[in-house]
Amino acid sequence: MLSRTAEHLYWLARYMERADDMARIVLAGHWMASMARSLGQEGSEWQSTLLTSGCEPGFRERHGEVTADNVIDYLVRDDANPSSIISCIKTARHNARTVRTALTTDMWNSTNETWMQLDSHLSANLPPEQLVESLDWVKERSLLFNGSYNNTMLRNDAFYFSRLGTYLERADNTARILDVKYHVLLPEGQGIGGSLDYYQWQAILRTVSAVRGYHWVYHERLKPWLVAELLILRPEMPRSLLNCCDQITQNLEFLAARYGGKRGACHRHAADMHARLRGGSIKEIFQTGLHDFLTGFVDEMIDLGNEIRAMYLV
């Protein structure tokens, strides 16, 4: 297939996933802030949300003060922010339109209709109490997109490139969501292990739809290292870094098999990252520092993305 077609498919999947992840990040901020408010201890929740999203530098150019309204507006509906939910959906749809011949009808419909409904679901004058509903809509549309392409695409290179886009983005975002907890400061007098700390960890699990999953896997109360283990190392958790790397490795192997066994730096790198996660332990990760581990992982994902691009997409 054309390299450009592969690239648009890859970015289509990435941007639809990013819209979903951004919705989850904003939801996490919303829950943490509500929790803190109900305990009378409002703090840095929106600041941490902004840092997690990776959008802080752009935000600073447009807004002075970090308030709930400003952050939500910038992350959800600001056209000037290339990673806002609205921008992600527009970019995804643009990528889809550019390669519509490579899409199945269902894939096109799900992307195009999401774009068509943007105004009614994410318009600037929605009342604040509709925020959760709007973000749920974004999650639903992303689920629909994932379902449409997983269920209707031929299992060929077009499918593998789409999957790579989804999982690279998801890995990046799982790491970022987990890192929220590093950025959010506990107010004075509220120590680690206190009730706010507990709710913050719970909010992270809710963000990735894994509260019940946690209880099924561990059968015990929330412990920070177990939440981190679930999201990094557990094979049962569909968004865990391990699972994402597993999918990335697999899809790169499918491509190699399809293209006459040719492999490159991206194959070696992905296999190496996968192997390290498989052999890793949460104890070691906490010893090196969770934050350092996560930022290191995000950087490596960026490198891997560049290697994939160099091998196939240009």
Add this chain to the structure above:
Amino acid sequence: MIEAPSSPGKAPGIAAAFDEMNGPDGVLPKYEGVRQWLAETAPGLLDLKRREAELLFRRIGITFTVRSRNSDPERLIPFDIIPRILDAGEWDMLSRGLTQRVRALNAFLYDAYHDRDFIRAGKIPAAMVLLNESFRAEMQGFEPPHRSYTQIAGIDVVRTGPDDFYVLEDNCRTPSGVSYMLENREAMMRLFPDLFARHRIAPVMRYPEELLETLKSVAPANCSTEPVVVLLTPGAHNSAYYEHSFLADEMGIELVEGPDLLVDDNVVYMRTTEGLKRVDIIYRRVDDDFLDPLAFRGDSLIGTAGLASAYRAGNVTLANAIGTGVADDKSIYPYVPAMIEFFLGEKPILRNVPTYSCCVADELAYVLDHLPELVVKEARGSGGYGMLVGPASTKAAIEEFAAKLKARPDDYIAQPTLALSTCPTFVESGVAPRHVDLRPFVLSGKETRIVPGGLTRVALSQGSLVVNSSQGGGTKDTWVEER
């Protein structure tokens, strides 16, 4: 006998428009089914179906980019649910006339880039061809496969009476609109299956296959394997992008942009995830000027460096050929009937609209005196931009236009205002007659093929004669009855 281009002759006049549905004795037999259907169907239901059609088009993404500051850059072309019907006899005549005309245009192009007998015989001033800005000296002596230059031509035809069909314009460069012919049919079959069941209509769905066959038939002589055909688009921002992707999809070929192609040693390749792959035939929907920054406009970002030279080396076929614009230029148009006589030795089956070239002093004087009854167009314009429809214009607008004409007479041609035929059309106030034209598509490769049908454009405002979609025109499904 042909009308000498310099004396436009008798104008068809602006008499009452010819009604395609109603004859002197009531509804024509071919429209009887439609009449009954309109009578039985509640107007509310028709309106519902119209909305359904709109939603359908919006969902498929058949949109059209319009040059305006409008906030919705992707606009739908309004679709009218009442089909336009041509009977087999009418189509037969049209089809013969179109084939004849396109054969003559191809012969003219071959001649213009080879021996120039047409000029030497005094049939056209040499400067008009050789100094035409669409003339490409690079094409001199080039032998295109089967001497075909305009593999895909869209010929705009209007009607003023039972047997009076006029060619309004030839489109030999990168004509668009064929996707509407196909999608309008699809929509009609989906929305009104029972109306369809009452008629025997020639199918149009084989157009993509015919197009692919035509393209393959003009493969370069040195292409030994199954030829690789691609469609070259300027990209997603182009107004006809939907059509490009639709046709590529229907033909099962790659939709490429300039940067996807690469020329090495005069051979064209596309960049794929598995490396470079050779390309033999390019159905290009990019204008000459932007094809190759080395040969044409150096600032083109959508072109491929070296494409023109690979073409001239005979390693790739471009469809349409480079330099076809010299055949469809509005200043060349008056000479097409003479081309038919000269190259084919036949009498033109379809007529030309009498045309005044404003670059000729006498004709300019006539035009300036008769502006309120004429249509004046830019010789090189398209899309209905910058034209004057005399009878529909205010005095002030006419005076303003007269000034432009005097300043740059070479840029304009003028024609009598034709009373375009009307078809029943579903509008706000109910079903009412509206003016229409027709663009059938003629394919010329090893042989000439025309799929029975075309794009019917309809001027939706009452009395309007401008059918261009950029000016608020709509489209209709065009039915050709089977014998």
